[in-house]
Amino acid sequence: MNSSTLIWRRNAETMNTSCQEISFSFPKKFLPPVFILVFVVGLAANGWGLKSLLHNWKKLGDVNVFVLNLGLADMLYLLTLPFLVVYYVKENTWIFGDKFCKVTRFCFNLNLYCSIGFLTCISVYRYLAIVHPMRVMGRLTVTHSVIISVLVWILVGVQSLPDMFFPKTSENRTGDCFDTTSDEYVEDYLTYSFSWTLIGFGIPSFIVLGCYGHVIVVLCCNNNIDKVLKQRSLKLLIILIILFSICYIPYHVLKNLNLWSRVLSKQRTCPRWANGVYITHRITRGLVCLNSALNPLVYLHVNEDISAQFRQLLQRFRQAAAQLYTNTQPLLTSFQNV
Numbered sequence: 001m002n003s004s005t006l007i008w009r010r011n012a013e014t015m016n017t018s019c020q021e022i023s024f025s026f027p028k029k030f031l032p033p034v035f036i037l038v039f040v041v042g043l044a045a046n047g048w049g050l051k052s053l054l055h056n057w058k059k060l061g062d063v064n065v066f067v068l069n070l071g072l073a074d075m076l077y078l079l080t081l082p083f084l085v086v087y088y089v090k091e092n093t094w095i096f097g098d099k100f101c102k103v104t105r106f107c108f109n110l111n112l113y114c115s116i117g118f119l120t121c122i123s124v125y126r127y128l129a130i131v132h133p134m135r136v137m138g139r140l141t142v143t144h145s146v147i148i149s150v151l152v153w154i155l156v157g158v159q160s161l162p163d164m165f166f167p168k169t170s171e172n173r174t175g176d177c178f179d180t181t182s183d184e185y186v187e188d189y190l191t192y193s194f195s196w197t198l199i200g201f202g203i204p205s206f207i208v209l210g211c212y213g214h215v216i217v218v219l220c221c222n223n224n225i226d227k228v229l230k231q232r233s234l235k236l237l238i239i240l241i242i243l244f245s246i247c248y249i250p251y252h253v254l255k256n257l258n259l260w261s262r263v264l265s266k267q268r269t270c271p272r273w274a275n276g277v278y279i280t281h282r283i284t285r286g287l288v289c290l291n292s293a294l295n296p297l298v299y300l301h302v303n304e305d306i307s308a309q310f311r312q313l314l315q316r317f318r319q320a321a322a323q324l325y326t327n328t329q330p331l332l333t334s335f336q337n338v
Contacts, residue, residue: 042296062145065149067122069114077110094177105164105177122236127211187266212237247294251284253284
């Protein structure tokens with residue numbers, strides 16, 4: 001056996017060892033608690049927000065149409081989370097059929113990119129209202145917002161539809177429900193994912209960045225703008241920064257990086273960082289679904305009525321807590337004396 005063969009074998013053994021270190025058990029422990037938390041908080045918050053919007057339907061403004069659609073997209077995804085919890089609890093075994101697996105993954109993508117789309121629309125409307133108020137006064141109506149919302153649903157649906165044609169199961173193991181696809185088609189999926197990221201996330205992100213960059217300049221340089229409007233705009237900007245920096249940016253970066261590591265592994269070039277990327281990607285997979293629990297924050301800073309209702313709710317909660325403390329204090333004191 002010559003030296004080149006020995007070197008090739010050592011490299012192959014190193015690559016195989018590196019590939020076998022992937023911690024596939026990590027999602028089973030991490031994702032179910034996150035999904036349960038998001039389901040409970042998101043369902044309560046979005047349900048309350050949508051109820052408040054529908055209660056004030058006659059006052060529904062142009063921006064609130066986007067907020068309504070944002071809540072509907074969240075509810076659509078939240079209803080699929082119990083099935084994913086069962087999937088990970090049962091050791092990555094999907095028992096609800098291949099078609100419903102694809103529907104579940106489709107709902108996740110629909111929620112993710114519709115959320116980004118409607119947040120972008122809200123940002124553009126805020127930008128126009130602050131930077132070009134005279135030009136858009138009376139021109140942007142609820143009808144325009146409804147038409148734009150329908151277009152967002154259609155565009156995101158068209159972008160997400162190819163994902164359903166990729167296999168979500170493995171030939172070697174029954175019961176899988178991949179959020180991307182099997183290794184046989186991972187190269188094609190990486191190309192699709194990269195273009196999807198550019199169109200569905202990259203372009204909207206630049207639009208949001210450009211809009212709020214200009215808004216900040218106008219707010220800082222113009223003292224004639226109402227202080228309440230300034231505060232609401234800055235708070236909404238902070239919410240968007242949190243959503244993009246915690247939920248959206250890490251997920252898209254790690255998703256494509258993880259797909260790339262799978263392509264390299266398939267080519268017998270197992271990167272040593274594959275395990276770290278896989279675990280981090282699973283963490284971002286949990287973080288990105290937090291957008292369904294964080295999106296209701298947008299309700300509070302876009303709709304004044306909902307914000308007022310939320311403050312009243314907090315005030316009642318504080319009063320109830322203070323009353324409970326007052327009533328239990330004598331009882332605690334008597335126990336201490338005993």
